[in-house]
Amino acid sequence: MVSFRFLLTRSFFALLGLRVGYWRQVVEELWRKSDEEIMQLHDTCLQEGMPRSANGQIVASLGDLKVAQTLTKEGLRQQSNNSSHKKGFGRHTSGSTGEPTSVRLTKAELGRLLGVRDYCFRHYGIKLGEREARLWGRVDDSLKARIGDLLLNRETYNPGAADGVRQVKRLTETRAAYIYGYVSLLLEAARLMEANGWRPPKVSCIICTAEKILESQKRYLARIFNAPVVEEYGATEFDIIAFECKDWHLHLVNPWLIVEWVNGQCVITDVSRRSQYFIRYVIGDTLRLTRCACDGLGGRFVVEELEGRSANRFVHLSESKKFHASEFSQMINQYQNEYGDVFRFQIEQNDYTSFSMTVSPCPRKGQHHISDYLRENVKKKHNANIDIKVTVTADSGLLINKSGYFIQNIDQQHD
Ligand SMILES: [Zn+2]
Incomplete structure (x- = not known):
């Protein structure tokens, strides 16, 4: 049934001139095309838009793009400061990376992004604008946030808050179409629902964003919420x-994005953007x-x-010996599958042999068991002895981190 709030939200989008439905159809049509046709579209967009790369060169074709200089976050900030284009919609992030980013969008640009979102949601039978239950680290109670929630048909919960139990109980009664949120908070909500024997709300899907999720954790969420669990990667x-x-x-x-590898970095070009140029933009994630x-x-x-920030991606066992941090997540995924357990974790490396790990809740077999398991695995795979001190935390807020489950405290020059 179409609700009043859904209509209100879609009218709000229409009022702003965003044409979400139109752009979703364009996205659908584009994805029916072949790779060659998509490349042709990219080439045409560049020809028409004549965007500039970081050093001011005009990029008018895919050939130009191939040799274009990469754009850093700092470069984007300078470009935005110099630009006279201040109209349109603003999107701002204080940045989990510590670097604030400010994004300006015209109606058509924001419409395209929302069209892509609507396209993704439809895959799970949801229309953009249907009620969203959002699990977020902080619940903003300001009037502005409340109006935003009303217009965007959204309700927010924070299972990690002091009254998290009450909030999760309220979540089980939601009539939202889907749940959207941080992995750590979804896991916390699932844990509380399981512990209290509460029935999950009836939702079309659970969308995880911002944090890395293991397959074992996905299975757990799917079981407790009794709904498909979907991972979203966005910026x-x-x-x-x-x-x-x-x-x-x-x-x-997003059919207007080109994702490439340049000098070991992941860079993204948006061929459709005009209010800011994203030509070979260094996104900072490794994929x-x-x-x-x-x-x-x-x-x-x-x-x-x-993976999150690329600076964090290696575990160093000596001056010359290292392995990719994703091995830790594979080991823990394996551990959780083997012992039918689910917990959240974050590992910090302090020096070559010493690690500290925070987990929540405590693994069923105890904190020494997981510590021994990891130590033996590292010994077996890399022939190195490490020490892992495991701490159990009840504070789920500690484990919310876009950069993922691994923090490297050794001097970054090794990377
Ligand atoms: Zn597929």
Whole structure:
């Protein structure tokens, strides 16, 4: 049934001239095209827009893009300061990376981004504008936030707050179409629902954003919420970049974005943007793309490995020996599958042999068990002895971190 709040939200979008439905149809049509046709579209967009790269060169074709200089966050800030284009919509983030980013968008630009979002949501039977239950680290009670929630048909919960139990109880009674939120908060909500024997709300899907999620955690959430669990990969600058199909492939979904590897960094170009130029923009995340036969959603390219800030990605065992931090997440995923357990974690490296790990809740077999397991695995795979001190925390807020589950405290020059 179409609710009044849904109509209000869609009217609000229409009033702003955002044409979400139109752009969603454009996205659908574009994804029916071949790779060659999409490349042709990219080439045409560049030809028409004549965007400039970081050093001011005009990029009028895919050929120009191939040799264009990359753009850093600092470069984007300078570009924005110099630009006379101050009209339109603003999106701002204080930045989990510590670097604030300010994004300006015209109606058509914001419309496209929302069209992509609507396209992704439809895959799960949701229309953008239907009621959203959002699990967020802080609940903003200001009037502005309340009006925003009303217009965007959204309700917010914080399972990590002092009255988290009460908030999660309220969540079980929600009539929202879907739940959207941080992985750590979704896990906390699921844990509380399981512990209290509460029935989950009836929702079409659970969308996880901002944090890395393990497969074992996804299975757990799907079981407790009795709904499909979907991972979203997005950024303030581009909104949704990749979204999971029902088979858990993280497909690239915005047809105007080009994702490439340049000098070991992941860079993204948005061929459609004019109010700011995103030409080979260094996104700061590490991701590996592979081609996938699945045509369930978006393009054929899927994100295979996604890590947070690239500076954090290596575990150093000595001056010369290192391994990728994702090995830790694989080990823990394996551990959780093996012992049928689910917990959140964050590992910090303090020096070559010493690590501290925070978990919540305590693993069923105890904190020494997981510590021994990791130590033995590192010994077996890398022939190195490490020490891992495990601390159990009840404060779920401690484990909310966009940069993921690994923090590197050793001098970054090793990276
Ligand atoms: Zn797929």
